[in-house]
Each structure stands twice: as C-alpha cells, then as structure tokens.
Amino acid sequence: MADKKKSVLLEIKDLKIEGYTGEEWVPIIKGVDLTLHKGEVMGLIGESGAGKSTIGAAAMGYARDGTRISGGSIEFDGMELTTASESERRALRGKRIAYVAQSAAASFNPAHKIIDQHTEAPLHYRIQKRLEAQEDAMELYERLRLPNPKEIGFRYPHQVSGGQLQRAMTAMAMACRPDLIIFDEPTTALDVTTQIEVLAAIRDIVDQFDTAAIYITHDLAVVAQMADTIKVLLKGDEVEEAPTEEMLSNPKEDYTKSLWAVRSFQRPQKARPKDATPLISVQNVDAAYTGGVKVLDDVSFDIYEGMTVAVVGESGSGKSTTARVITGLLPPSNGQVLFKGEPLPASYLDRSKDQLRQSQMIYQMADTALNPKVRIADIIGRPAQFYSGLEGAALKARVDELLDLIELEPSQYYNRYPPELSGGQKQRIGIARALAAEPTFIICDEVTSALDQLVAEGILRLLDRLQNELNLAYMFITHDLATVRSIADEVVVMQHGKVVEQGPKDVMFKPPHHPYTDLLLSSVPEMDPNWLTTLLEERGVDNVGESADV
Amino acid sequence: MSVFVITYFGLLIATSCAAAYWNQRGPFLTLFSLTLVSFVLGIVGGAGALRFVAIAAGMIAFAAGISYAFREFLVLITSHNLSKEIKTAPLTASFGMFVIFTYAVAGIFAPWIAPYGESEVISSAFAPADENMLLGADQLGRDMFSRIIYGARNTVGLALLATVAAFLMGAFAGLLAATKGGWFDQVLGRIADIIMSIPSLIFALLMLSIFGPQVIVIIVAVAIIYAPRVFRLTRAVAGNVVVMDYIEAAKLRGEKTWYLIRREILPNSTAPLIAEFGLEFCFVFLLVAGLSFLGLGVQPPTADWGSMVRENATLISFGEITPLIPAAAIALLTVAVNFVVDWMLFRSSGLKEQ
Structure with missing residues (x-):
C-alpha cells in the first residue's frame, strides 16, 4: 500500500470532456476531480459509458477522436497538460506515462517481435542502447513470471497465449520506468484462471517500482485487489471516492450499494425430475x-x-x-x-x-x-x-x-x-x-x-x-x-x-x-481486498505463474 | 499596362486583403501566393499568361459554383434521409454528380438536343466551327457537336449495359460462392482465375473477330472480362459477412441460400459493391472506347467517342483540337464518376474527418 504522504503526481480538477455526435457537442465527463500520489493505485469503476476510459486517456492529456477537453485542468508532476503543446505531451507518453490496453492481442503489432516493440520506447527516447534495452526487457519478463524470459520476447504476438501477452504488455509499459501507468480493463478479456496471474504480476511490479497507476475496470472484486483508493463513476460524474477497505465495507451512495449487491441474485435450485426422458x-x-x-x-x-x-x-x-x-x-x-x-x-x-x-x-x-x-x-x-x-x-x-x-x-x-x-x-x-x-x-x-x-x-x-x-x-x-x-x-x-x-x-x-474445479472456483475474485494475497500464499507464488501455460 | 492587368492585380490584392482581415488563413495564402506568382508570370509571359490564369480560375470558380448549387438543389428535392447524406458530400462529388446528370440528359434526349442527325453530312470535310456547327465538322463533313451528343447515348449506354451485365454475373456468382463454400467456391474461383489470366484486350479482340463486331458481342465479351473482378470483390466482402453469428442463426433456423443472400448478406455488402460499380464502369468505358479506337467496337456510321478520336486523329498534325473533344468527353466522365465513387468509398469505409 502506498504512502499517502507522498507528493502529488497527477491532479485533475473539474475536468470536462465533450463528444461530437455528428450534430452537436454533448458532455461525456461533467467535471471530475482526481488526485493521485506517487506510487498510489487508484481504481476507476463504473458501467460502460461512465467515462472511465475517457478519464484514463485524459490523464495522458489525450482526447480521443471525436472528443475534446472543454474545461478543467490536468496537472502531471507540475506540468499543465491541457495547455501543453502536442510535442510536449508526446514526450511524456511511453516515457513517463504508459498505457496498457484491454486487448493485448489487438494492441500488439502482429508483424513485429514482442521484444522489438518493447524496446521501441527506450530506443526512441535514447534511454538505453538496443542490447541494454533487450536485457532489461528479459529482466522484466522474468519479474512478471513469463516462461522462458530469455526467449519469449523473440516470438511474435500470435505465438504466445493471451495471458502472457497481457503480461508482456505490462512489461512493455514498464520499459521506461514510467511514473504512471494507466491500465484499461487489462484482464476483462481473460479467463479467471489466467486473470489471477496477470493481476498478481501487475500488482507486484507496480509495487516493486513504486509506480502510480490508474486501474480501470467494471469488476469490483478485481479492483478491490489492486487499488488503494476506489472512485466510482456514473455517466461522467463522480459518485464517490474512498480508500478501498472503507469503500467495500461501508459504501455511502445508493448507486455504489447497488453495484455491490449485483452478485447477490440467486434463484432456487431445481432437482432433476425422476423417471423422465432427458430433453x-x-x-x-x-x-x-x-x-x-x-x-x-x-x-x-x-x-x-x-x-x-x-x-x-x-x-x-x-x-x-x-x-x-x-x-x-x-x-x-x-x-x-x-x-x-x-x-x-x-x-x-x-x-x-x-x-x-x-x-x-x-x-x-x-x-x-x-x-x-x-x-x-x-x-x-x-x-x-x-x-x-x-x-x-x-x-x-x-x-x-x-x-x-x-x-x-x-x-x-x-x-x-x-x-x-x-x-x-x-x-x-x-x-x-x-x-x-x-x-x-x-x-x-x-x-x-x-x-x-x-x-x-x-x-x-x-x-x-x-x-x-x-x-x-x-x-x-x-x-x-x-x-x-x-x-x-x-x-x-x-x-x-x-x-x-x-x-x-x-x-x-x-x-x-x-482439482480443476477447485482451481476454477478458487480463481474467482472475491470482494475481500486480501483475497489475492491469501490465495497466492496458499498456492505458492511460483505455482500460479505456470498454471496458465499448461 | 492595360485595363485588364490593372483589374487583375487590383482584384487579387483586394480579395487577399479581405481574406486576411476575416482571418481566412487558407484562402489568404492561396490568393496572395497567386498574386506573387502572377508578378513573375506577368513579366515572363505578358498579359496573355495572366489572361490564361484568369480564365482557368474563372472556370474552376464556375465549376465550384455549379457544384455547390447542384448540391443544394439535390438537398432540397430529395427525401429527408437522403438529403442528410448529400449534405456531407464534398464539392468534387457534387461536381461529379452534375457531370453524370448532364451526360445522362444528353444521352437520353439526344435526338432532341442534337441539331443534326448522327450520320447526316452537312458540310465539307473538317470544316471549321461556325454558327451552325458549334465544334466544326468531322472527316466526312458531319456535325461534330451532334455526334458528341449521340456518342453519349451510344458509348455510355453500351458501357453501362456491359457493366451491369458484368455485375449481375460477378456479384451473383460471388455471393453464391461465399455462401455455399467448399468445392463450389473452388470451381468458381478457378474459372475466374482462368478468365483473369487472359489479357483483356486480346480476349475482346478474339471474341470480336470470331463473332463479328456486333453490339451484343461487345457487351457479352466485356461483361465476361470484368465479371471475375466483381466476383472476387463480392466474394471477399460477403466472406466477411457469412462468418457473422446472425448468418449462423439464420442457417440454424433452416433458411434457404437465396434468403440468406437476399436478406442477410446483400444489405451488408451493398456499399462497397456500389463503389466498385462506379470504378468498374470507368474501366469498361475505357475498354469500349479503346475497342472502338481500334476499329472493332461500335461500327460506323454510329457515333461513338472512341472511333471519333480515331477518325479525326489526322487533324492533330494540323494543330486542331477537334479529335481531342471526344477524348475530353471520355476523360471528364471518368473523372466525374471517380469523384462520386471516392465519396461513396469514403462513406462506406466509415472514415470520419478528423
């Protein structure tokens, strides 16, 4: 858990973003504040259309096509991003702010080897020489518990599994040791069993390098494992924000409570009819x-x-x-x-x-x-x-x-x-x-x-x-x-x-x-913020790293 | 310093000042750089060069004006949904539509528009233009203008028929191949390969020498040449649609192939097909004109742009532009169709202006 007394890394004040519908500009984000300290992980949750990803992109000073930042300020480590020039903002991206997208398979270029894509940013910013960068990549692969860290980078994206690719992408985001990483639903497309490894890997590496992160997801149980604080969004507005433990045990707003209660639906179980022919x-x-x-x-x-x-x-x-x-x-x-x-x-x-x-x-x-x-x-x-x-x-x-x-x-x-x-x-x-x-x-x-x-x-x-x-x-x-x-x-x-x-x-x-049912059952994230830690201890960390590659 | 030169520069400077005053960056840069270029041009080429620039600019402005007016006209007369689409059309596209519209009018009402008959000899060979004959006479003394008008009907009509035939064959085969798959797809694909491997002009020449240069032979031969391209495109587009879950749902419902093609696949592949239609039309048009130029296409005395270029070609050596007029007619239509097709491709590809 991050030290709350650390200096402020990212400060977003009264951010307003509009989107173009083809006829007029309509507000997407209606004045959201966000403060992120160095080394802190913040979870952004909400339904689709809540503006989670838009805020994530805005943290890099980026407004997607058809959207514009219409008001407010985004201050990253003392630099105002809304008024900065495009080249100043571009100099931050990849180097000081990195982004991990939902679908690693769609975000890697299938025509280049993983390690070549990994070393692109360090080489571009002249932080490392090619060989240094490659060695560094292998070290990161090892830390993220990818199998054959020395060799896996020389494969093409389609030659590794989805979970491995997502971890390789996290490694890539780490390449320049950024101050802030934005994770945009990094595990949504993965199976529960694979998800665990990616979550564990992300959490460890963020901890090790003391990187701040914005973790965007719609899965509460996942965000409970990852974040220090949680911010709940609804239709471009903030609902509430609180430290993870407090948010889970004592949500204040009705909307947050309804999100928490979703998994409670359960219908009575029916028994198999006797002496009937199966349909x-x-x-x-x-x-x-x-x-x-x-x-x-x-x-x-x-x-x-x-x-x-x-x-x-x-x-x-x-x-x-x-x-x-x-x-x-x-x-x-x-x-x-x-x-x-x-x-x-x-x-x-x-x-x-x-x-x-x-x-x-x-x-x-x-x-x-x-x-x-x-x-x-x-x-x-x-x-x-x-x-x-x-x-x-x-x-x-x-x-x-x-x-x-x-x-x-x-x-x-x-x-x-x-x-x-x-x-x-x-x-x-x-x-x-x-x-x-x-x-x-x-x-x-x-x-x-x-x-x-x-x-x-x-x-x-x-x-x-x-x-x-x-x-x-x-x-x-x-x-x-x-x-x-x-x-x-x-x-x-x-x-x-x-x-x-x-x-x-x-x-x-x-x-x-x-044993397989057991693995499946225990892999389902639970609301308890210590669930992942406990589970990893029970299984033994190394064991988890390998189970996806079976 | 003639009055013309003074007005010319006065107008340029005044408009560029106005553009700068109202913060119109693009127009200002264009106008003012044109002013600077005109200084040099005026010194080197004299008033004649400036006059040429003025006429060219006037023509572009005229075309732009017509395109703009034509687009507004279309917006007003079409239904709500259609007019919304047309509003987004760039000026080039509405210029293209205007040209196509003009050609269509010329082709359809040829007998009423043309002052003389298609093969009516009214003067001496290669007579220059006068009040009777807008564009002069051809090598037999027929009115060039009337023949251009009739040519629109013959050449464009022929090309249109051939394209439609190629499309019917190619699109139907492509849709069927994508839906059925398996050996049926393979057989059709190989047939298409075979046709595509024969050089198109040689194939057309062969067909025309065997069956004689009749209109129906031209249409069928050209349709066969172009059908494989349509087949390939349709199959590729439909191939992306058949893998969709809604096709699987329809198949599991027990729907027949014809329903799948008509109701599920076709509505999702029309946009690229329409664009392709425009593109193919240009190629077919050029091939038909080329065949006529070689003397194997439409036979005299029927007016046809391709053969008109050939028949009057000798005039080029005398510095006359008469043979270039039918050539220009071909070029203008091709460009116009491409303008419209570009716009349609832009729309169907889902690109939005940044």
Missing part, C-alpha cells in the same frame, strides 16, 4: 475440426426439461464446440445427440424444420448476432413467420408480444435497427429472436460476459423469469462462476475437451472438488 442427451460425443485436431473427447451429459445446465471451463475447453455439436453445425465424429430420446441427425442440414425450431441459440456478442441492416421487427418476426407462417397483423401482434416479454416497449423498438440499441437491449432482442421460434431448449453462449454487471444481472433475471413462464431448458455456457452460482441447476465442468466433473450445483460447489 437433450449428449452421448459419448467425440468431435474434431478439419485437420484432425480432436476438440471433444467422450463428452456425455443430459439436460432435462425446464432446467438449466451450466457448462463451465476456460477458453479452449470445448464448451462452445459442444454447443456446435448439439446444434448440428459440427457433426460429431463419434457418439450422438438425443432429443426426447430420439437421435437427432448429425448435421443441421438434415434436421426437420420442427427439430430446428425446438432448439435455439443466444450468442455472446449481440453485435454480430443481429443483422445491423434489418429492422428489429423483422429480426424478431422472421422466425415466427418462418416456423408458424404468421403474416400481417398476426405477425405484428406476435412481435409486440415478444417485445413485451423481454420488457421493451414495442412501439419504441419496432422500427429501429440494432446499431441504435445499447448492449443490454441488443442482448434482449437476441433472446426475443430465440423465443420467437417457440423452442423448448435454448443454448446461451456466454450471453452475459460482454455486458456490465448491472445489465448482466437484468438479463439473468429475465432468462430466469422466461424459464419459469415458458418451461424452457437452458444450456448455459460460461466461464464466470458467479453466473453459474446464480442461475444453474446442474453444472458440467470441462477441461481440454473432456468433462472432468458434473452434478447438481449444491454438490458441485461443496468440497471435495476435482
């Missing part, structure tokens, strides 16, 4: 993609009517592939899928219209799941028209009914297009499209992982209500165990294409666990 039965399925890489190995589980089965595992464990086998997009090389006891044809092309209608899918990215050039009314109306042959007034009535069902006002959304909607609204439209087919079984593929916690909770409650009203069965694919806890009846844990453990939720969340 969907996956039996001994093997599957491989072209090229012969086996991705599923002897996967079997059952889903009963009206129940939710959560399939969990890190990325690459075969969760989504299982969904592709069930929908018939990827015919299995061995085994079969039964629907109400009847085998389903392996490929969706051979399935009857009614078989297709019975199982529907909701996707992770609502952006790519809804055709941006089609009206909402047609997106939802098409399955109803296609399967039930509804036309004209009957079709419109059905669309209205579906929009009502997903809690959106029909008259307002009927004629709009997907790009005009927010993430949560788009996901609701995705749900309505699945419901329009009147299915009995819905596959939900990471439906909440692209959403803010508050919005995600709304979606989970909606799905739960629909399940009760329409007696739907869900296969819920997720890597987020908090979601599993709130909505699942049964849990299937997958790793490397195999089912490692399955059973009712209450049994699964109680020890003894399979």
Whole structure:
C-alpha cells in the first residue's frame, strides 16, 4: 500500500470532456476531480459509458477522436497538460506515462517481435542502447513470471497465449520506468484462471517500482485487489471516492450499494425430475475440426426439461464446440445427440424444420448476432413467420408480444435497427429472436460476459423469469462462476475437451472438488481486498505463474 | 499596362486583403501566393499568361459554383434521409454528380438536343466551327457537336449495359460462392482465375473477330472480362459477412441460400459493391472506347467517342483540337464518376474527418 504522504503526481480538477455526435457537442465527463500520489493505485469503476476510459486517456492529456477537453485542468508532476503543446505531451507518453490496453492481442503489432516493440520506447527516447534495452526487457519478463524470459520476447504476438501477452504488455509499459501507468480493463478479456496471474504480476511490479497507476475496470472484486483508493463513476460524474477497505465495507451512495449487491441474485435450485426422458442427451460425443485436431473427447451429459445446465471451463475447453455439436453445425465424429430420446441427425442440414425450431441459440456478442441492416421487427418476426407462417397483423401482434416479454416497449423498438440499441437491449432482442421460434431448449453462449454487471444481472433475471413462464431448458455456457452460482441447476465442468466433473450445483460447489474445479472456483475474485494475497500464499507464488501455460 | 492587368492585380490584392482581415488563413495564402506568382508570370509571359490564369480560375470558380448549387438543389428535392447524406458530400462529388446528370440528359434526349442527325453530312470535310456547327465538322463533313451528343447515348449506354451485365454475373456468382463454400467456391474461383489470366484486350479482340463486331458481342465479351473482378470483390466482402453469428442463426433456423443472400448478406455488402460499380464502369468505358479506337467496337456510321478520336486523329498534325473533344468527353466522365465513387468509398469505409 502506498504512502499517502507522498507528493502529488497527477491532479485533475473539474475536468470536462465533450463528444461530437455528428450534430452537436454533448458532455461525456461533467467535471471530475482526481488526485493521485506517487506510487498510489487508484481504481476507476463504473458501467460502460461512465467515462472511465475517457478519464484514463485524459490523464495522458489525450482526447480521443471525436472528443475534446472543454474545461478543467490536468496537472502531471507540475506540468499543465491541457495547455501543453502536442510535442510536449508526446514526450511524456511511453516515457513517463504508459498505457496498457484491454486487448493485448489487438494492441500488439502482429508483424513485429514482442521484444522489438518493447524496446521501441527506450530506443526512441535514447534511454538505453538496443542490447541494454533487450536485457532489461528479459529482466522484466522474468519479474512478471513469463516462461522462458530469455526467449519469449523473440516470438511474435500470435505465438504466445493471451495471458502472457497481457503480461508482456505490462512489461512493455514498464520499459521506461514510467511514473504512471494507466491500465484499461487489462484482464476483462481473460479467463479467471489466467486473470489471477496477470493481476498478481501487475500488482507486484507496480509495487516493486513504486509506480502510480490508474486501474480501470467494471469488476469490483478485481479492483478491490489492486487499488488503494476506489472512485466510482456514473455517466461522467463522480459518485464517490474512498480508500478501498472503507469503500467495500461501508459504501455511502445508493448507486455504489447497488453495484455491490449485483452478485447477490440467486434463484432456487431445481432437482432433476425422476423417471423422465432427458430433453437433450449428449452421448459419448467425440468431435474434431478439419485437420484432425480432436476438440471433444467422450463428452456425455443430459439436460432435462425446464432446467438449466451450466457448462463451465476456460477458453479452449470445448464448451462452445459442444454447443456446435448439439446444434448440428459440427457433426460429431463419434457418439450422438438425443432429443426426447430420439437421435437427432448429425448435421443441421438434415434436421426437420420442427427439430430446428425446438432448439435455439443466444450468442455472446449481440453485435454480430443481429443483422445491423434489418429492422428489429423483422429480426424478431422472421422466425415466427418462418416456423408458424404468421403474416400481417398476426405477425405484428406476435412481435409486440415478444417485445413485451423481454420488457421493451414495442412501439419504441419496432422500427429501429440494432446499431441504435445499447448492449443490454441488443442482448434482449437476441433472446426475443430465440423465443420467437417457440423452442423448448435454448443454448446461451456466454450471453452475459460482454455486458456490465448491472445489465448482466437484468438479463439473468429475465432468462430466469422466461424459464419459469415458458418451461424452457437452458444450456448455459460460461466461464464466470458467479453466473453459474446464480442461475444453474446442474453444472458440467470441462477441461481440454473432456468433462472432468458434473452434478447438481449444491454438490458441485461443496468440497471435495476435482482439482480443476477447485482451481476454477478458487480463481474467482472475491470482494475481500486480501483475497489475492491469501490465495497466492496458499498456492505458492511460483505455482500460479505456470498454471496458465499448461 | 492595360485595363485588364490593372483589374487583375487590383482584384487579387483586394480579395487577399479581405481574406486576411476575416482571418481566412487558407484562402489568404492561396490568393496572395497567386498574386506573387502572377508578378513573375506577368513579366515572363505578358498579359496573355495572366489572361490564361484568369480564365482557368474563372472556370474552376464556375465549376465550384455549379457544384455547390447542384448540391443544394439535390438537398432540397430529395427525401429527408437522403438529403442528410448529400449534405456531407464534398464539392468534387457534387461536381461529379452534375457531370453524370448532364451526360445522362444528353444521352437520353439526344435526338432532341442534337441539331443534326448522327450520320447526316452537312458540310465539307473538317470544316471549321461556325454558327451552325458549334465544334466544326468531322472527316466526312458531319456535325461534330451532334455526334458528341449521340456518342453519349451510344458509348455510355453500351458501357453501362456491359457493366451491369458484368455485375449481375460477378456479384451473383460471388455471393453464391461465399455462401455455399467448399468445392463450389473452388470451381468458381478457378474459372475466374482462368478468365483473369487472359489479357483483356486480346480476349475482346478474339471474341470480336470470331463473332463479328456486333453490339451484343461487345457487351457479352466485356461483361465476361470484368465479371471475375466483381466476383472476387463480392466474394471477399460477403466472406466477411457469412462468418457473422446472425448468418449462423439464420442457417440454424433452416433458411434457404437465396434468403440468406437476399436478406442477410446483400444489405451488408451493398456499399462497397456500389463503389466498385462506379470504378468498374470507368474501366469498361475505357475498354469500349479503346475497342472502338481500334476499329472493332461500335461500327460506323454510329457515333461513338472512341472511333471519333480515331477518325479525326489526322487533324492533330494540323494543330486542331477537334479529335481531342471526344477524348475530353471520355476523360471528364471518368473523372466525374471517380469523384462520386471516392465519396461513396469514403462513406462506406466509415472514415470520419478528423
């Protein structure tokens, strides 16, 4: 924890930023103050659109395209950034202020080796010679516990895993030993197991070099591990700011309390009906993609009517592939899928219209799941028209009914297009499209992982209500165990294409666990600010560093 | 010092002062540097050089004025959504639209606009321009102006038909290839490769020598030459769309290929396709003109810009600009179409002005 008596490094006063909508300038940040001392870590949290990233960029004196700093002052170590010239500001970036972006995979240039990108800033500022800079990079890689620190830098970005890349990016930000690093959701795109290592690495290195940091995230449990103070933002305004412990134990504002309470949603668990035929039965399925890489190995589980089965595992464990086998997009090389006891044809092309209608899918990215050039009314109306042959007034009535069902006002959304909607609204439209087919079984593929916690909770409650009203069965694919806890009846844990453990939720969340289930469960960040420290001690630090690279 | 020279400099200096007074940086720099350049130009080239500069500037100003007025006109007569788009068009694009509009009017109403018939001999060969004949006569004594007007109908119409045919073939095949994939995609791709590997002019010449220089042969041959390019682009654009989840959702719903193409893929690939249409149109137009120039395209006495250049080419040696007029007509249309296409590409690429 940083010493609060240290001198002020960054002082933002009454910052106002406006964005251009195409017609007029509208305020994005409405007067935010921020004071950061040397070596201090501040967490910025809020939903998307709260202006977290905009403030992060402004701390570097940077306003993104289409935005402008319209008022206030940003003082970095005695230098006023709002009035400084572009070249003065540029001289700070990379050297004294560094930035770590959300997606390391998208931020590294795929055409250059990692270490060449790492040494770019030190060489540019003539701080080090090339060889010195490379040695320094290797040392940083070692401190960040990357495997083969001497060698890994000479690989290209696509040759290392996501978690390693994110750590390499943190190392890169450290290259010039900056005074301030801005972390913009550095672990949001990672699995829980990988996230831990990145968090531990970031925390250690920030501590070692006494670097100040602004840590932007929407995940409270994560920020609780990283930050000394937490600032909560809502729609460009500050809600409150307090030291981490105080903020967690005693939030003052209602909005903060509501953020804290998100994870409390939990519905009663249902038990498997006796002597019933499972609605969907996956039996001994093997599957491989072209090229012969086996991705599923002897996967079997059952889903009963009206129940939710959560399939969990890190990325690459075969969760989504299982969904592709069930929908018939990827015919299995061995085994079969039964629907109400009847085998389903392996490929969706051979399935009857009614078989297709019975199982529907909701996707992770609502952006790519809804055709941006089609009206909402047609997106939802098409399955109803296609399967039930509804036309004209009957079709419109059905669309209205579906929009009502997903809690959106029909008259307002009927004629709009997907790009005009927010993430949560788009996901609701995705749900309505699945419901329009009147299915009995819905596959939900990471439906909440692209959403803010508050919005995600709304979606989970909606799905739960629909399940009760329409007696739907869900296969819920997720890597987020908090979601599993709130909505699942049964849990299937997958790793490397195999089912490692399955059973009712209450049994699964109680020890003894399979070692992998245990790893997954213990990796879910908790609100306790000492959680990461305790966990690392329990596991032994070195062990953590390697587990991602298995 | 003639009155012209005094007015010339007086006007330049006055406008640059006005620009400087109202803090118009760009116009001031242009105007004042033009003033300085004009000093040198006036000393070296005399009043004639200045007159040339004045006429050129006047023409540019005239074109800009017309473009501006035409854009405002379009904004007023179109529907709300469309006019919003047109408002963002740069002057070059509205100039392009104006030129295309003029050509379209000339082509459609050719018989009423042209003072004489297309193949009507009214004077002696290569007669100079007079009150009757705006642009003089060609090598057989036909009115050049009337033939230019008819040429708009023949050459542009032909190129348009050929482009549309190439697009129908190429786009349909491309969409189908992207949707179906697999061996079907491979077969179509290899066919496209084969056609593209034959030099286009030689292929056209071959077809025209085999089947004779008829209009339908020209259209089909040109369409076959250009279809593979459209195929490639469409397949690439549609390829990016087919991997989207909404296509997967539609496939899982059990939708047929035709529905996928029409309702899901096409609406998401129209913007680049329209831009490509403009671009291809220019190439087709030049190829058709080139074929006519070689004598294998549109046959006499039908007026056609390409063959008009060839027929009057001898006049160049006498310092006459007559053969350059149809060439200029071709150049102007090509530039105009490209202006519009640039704007459309800019829009579809989603770039915003910084």
